[in-house]
Amino acid sequence: MNWSLLIIEFLIKAIIILTLILLIAAAFGVYLERKVSAWIQNRIGPNRVGPFGLLQPFADVIKLFLKEDITPSAADKLFHRIAPVISLGVALSVYAVIPFAEPFEMGNRTVYFALTTPDVNVGILFILALTSVGVYGITFAGWSSNNKYSLLGGLRSSAQMISYELSMGLSLVGVLLVAQSLSLQEIVQKQALWNWNVFYQPLAFLIFLVSAFAETNRAPFDLPEAEPELVGGYNTEYSGMKFGMFFLAEYANMFTSSLIIVLLFFGGWNLPIPAEWIGLEHGSFWLSLLQFFVLIIKTLFFVFFFIWVRWSVPRFRYDQLMYLGWKVLLPLALLNLIITSIVIYFLR
Amino acid sequence: MIESYIPLILMVTLGFLFAFVFLILSEWMGARRVTREKITTYESGMVPFRTARERFSVKFYLIAMSFIVFDIEVVFLYPWAVSFSSLDSVGFWAMIVFVIILFAGYYYELKKGGLQWD
Numbered sequence: 001m002n003w004s005l006l007i008i009e010f011l012i013k014a015i016i017i018l019t020l021i022l023l024i025a026a027a028f029g030v031y032l033e034r035k036v037s038a039w040i041q042n043r044i045g046p047n048r049v050g051p052f053g054l055l056q057p058f059a060d061v062i063k064l065f066l067k068e069d070i071t072p073s074a075a076d077k078l079f080h081r082i083a084p085v086i087s088l089g090v091a092l093s094v095y096a097v098i099p100f101a102e103p104f105e106m107g108n109r110t111v112y113f114a115l116t117t118p119d120v121n122v123g124i125l126f127i128l129a130l131t132s133v134g135v136y137g138i139t140f141a142g143w144s145s146n147n148k149y150s151l152l153g154g155l156r157s158s159a160q161m162i163s164y165e166l167s168m169g170l171s172l173v174g175v176l177l178v179a180q181s182l183s184l185q186e187i188v189q190k191q192a193l194w195n196w197n198v199f200y201q202p203l204a205f206l207i208f209l210v211s212a213f214a215e216t217n218r219a220p221f222d223l224p225e226a227e228p229e230l231v232g233g234y235n236t237e238y239s240g241m242k243f244g245m246f247f248l249a250e251y252a253n254m255f256t257s258s259l260i261i262v263l264l265f266f267g268g269w270n271l272p273i274p275a276e277w278i279g280l281e282h283g284s285f286w287l288s289l290l291q292f293f294v295l296i297i298k299t300l301f302f303v304f305f306f307i308w309v310r311w312s313v314p315r316f317r318y319d320q321l322m323y324l325g326w327k328v329l330l331p332l333a334l335l336n337l338i339i340t341s342i343v344i345y346f347l348r
Numbered sequence: 349m350i351e352s353y354i355p356l357i358l359m360v361t362l363g364f365l366f367a368f369v370f371l372i373l374s375e376w377m378g379a380r381r382v383t384r385e386k387i388t389t390y391e392s393g394m395v396p397f398r399t400a401r402e403r404f405s406v407k408f409y410l411i412a413m414s415f416i417v418f419d420i421e422v423v424f425l426y427p428w429a430v431s432f433s434s435l436d437s438v439g440f441w442a443m444i445v446f447v448i449i450l451f452a453g454y455y456y457e458l459k460k461g462g463l464q465w466d
Contacts, residue, residue, distance in 0.1 A: 070387060116353075120356065145389075146401065159408050163415065173429045237389070241370055245367065322411070
């Protein structure tokens with residue numbers, strides 16, 4: 001095992017992936033959100049900075065960095081600083097297990113379009129574990145600010161996230177039963193052509209979709225930041241880039257959720273036609289690149305869907321939210337699990 | 349085998365390092381003109397009233413407790429689901445019984461009003 005080669009390969013991939021997340025997920029995501037909301041509300045949206053306002057997110061980030069960073073005197077200084085680091089750190093770390101395309105051959109070695117090789121059979125488990133850690137960032141932010149709005153926002157958010165994590169985890173068991181693996185690469189490979197999991201697990205997909213909205217604190221489940229009653233929720237007392245970090249984490253999470261939905265249910269990077277038809281061989285670099293673009297296009301559709309829903313659906317009330325999570329989605333997910341396992345058991 | 353997990357640890361380190369750099373940059377580059385009013389707790393323009401570290405609804409505790417019970421059960425289901433094809437009928441029926449018992453517990457909590465949010 002050549003260690004320096006391993007580290008160099010890791011660093012190159014990590015830099016590419018981090019740039020990609022920050023460019024596509026954060027910068028383009030924020031731009032898309034503002035443009036789509038403007039389009040839905042019959043406005044123009046950002047159009048001053050750069051062509052079509054495309055440079056707006058970069059101007060925003062520079063502005064956020066130069067803003068005054070206020071720490072309230074009543075706040076717990078240590079946890080007030082740690083909270084945004086946890087939120088953003090978790091949002092970025094998830095990409096350790098997400099594959100983007102089939103591996104390709106370069107010389108005599110196989111290069112994977114992911115940070116980890118497929119024999120790291122923990123993909124989904126790792127993502128769920130990190131999602132649970134992400135709750136800490138929001139809880140710390142709410143508690144440490146020593147502000148009533150922040151505390152209520154943080155409490156609501158953590159209760160909401162742990163409630164929907166259950167249905168999310170349970171709906172995934174159905175997918176695991178079909179795919180028989182925890183590794184995202186293998187799950188995608190089993191969905192070749194049109195063998196998408198969404199056709200085998202439609203109920204699991206719906207449960208996962210709704211839970212993903214709640215997990216990312218997006219409308220119609222954006223209770224933690226319900227402006228009319230809680231000002232800014234858990235980030236009321238944050239300013240400058242610390243606020244920006246929560247913002248960035250939210251958009252990165254939205255992109256990650258869309259990516260996971262595509263990987264688990266919509267065939268991931270699989271092309272709609274066999275690769276041989278367009279003259280590309282398995283293991284060639286160009287096929288991998290094409291698959292990567294297919295994956296990103298599918299993902300951007302779901303990012304658009306997230307934004308579309310936010311600007312068209314009114315916010316839930318908190319008791320309705322809890323009702324949906326505990327009394328509708330949880331039993332449905334359990335039912336889906338039992339039916340799936342029985343069908344697979346008697347079919348084999 | 350074990351060395352294929354190294355990128356996992358490296359990425360987690362890198363992710364948190366990245367976030368930490370953002371934090372330091374924000375505190376270093378931002379303007380600094382602190383006044384007493386600026387650093388008081390925000391309370392919609394009112395004079396801050398007592399502290400926020402007071403008692404809150406016990407419902408949040410109940411939700412957290414129910415979460416732990418169900419989450420442990422979800423963790424049990426994962427290895428079972430992944431190795432499903434290599435299990436015999438005992439492995440299958442054992443989990444069905446387990447889920448039915450869990451469902452009974454869920455039904456009990458539902459009827460007791462443990463999931464009622466008012």
